[in-house]
Amino acid sequence: MSIRDETRNCWKLTPEESRGLREFITALVLNGQVTAEVSGLRPVDLYVLNLLDIDGRSTPGELAQRTALTTGAVTKLVDRLVRLGLVQRTHDTDDRRRVWLTTTEQATRNIGEGASLFSPIARRMDDLISSYSDEHRAVIFDFLLRATEELKEITSALQEQRTGQRARIRGGAH
Structure with a gap:
């Protein structure tokens, strides 16, 4: 028995289920990359704009945690999105040291719910999910929520x- 066969035998999913899940994840990532490219953005830009649109607002530190980027990389990314007119910085009224990041109206038109950039995938996913019974939809959304938390x-x-x-590495360099 090969190592690949031994590894495969330790999973609960069938090979077909595993392949289907991997293909779904790959298609999702590729769609995000192509969508970003078509919009003239980088995939991480689109990801951050989507997070801000979902959350309503975020601090740069929160974005660093959610994106796995360094705070320096987030600063550069936010600077770029501000220059493009897609993100705005607002100082917290209670603590002027805290900066809130929000999407602009321009960004919302481009990436928010119902925006033309996401209309093709949103419409297709809406049609697909709507084709299931309420009971099956509940299972689908339970899976999505739980899978999101696992990820x-x-x-x-x-x-x-x-x-x-x-x-x-840094400690060993001294």
Whole structure:
């Protein structure tokens, strides 16, 4: 038995289910990359704009945590999005040191719910999900919510691992 066969035998999903899930994830990532390219943005730009649109607002530090970017990279990214007129910075009224980031009306028109940029995928997903019974839709959304939480936890663990590796590398360089 090959290592590949032994590894495959430890999973609960069938090979077809596993392949289907992997193809879905790949198609989702590719769609995001192409959508960003068509809009003249980088994939990470589109990701950040989507997070801001969903959350309503965020601090640069929160974005760094959610995107797995360094705070310096987030600053450069936000500077670029501000220059493009897609993000605005607003100082917190209670704590002027805190800066809130929000999408502009221009960004909302381009990336918000119902925006032309996402209309093709939104319409197709709406049609697809709407074709299921209410009971099946509940299962689909339960899966999506739980899968999202799993992905967030895995990403967070990888971020911590990466941070630890960087610290060890820097510590060994002295």
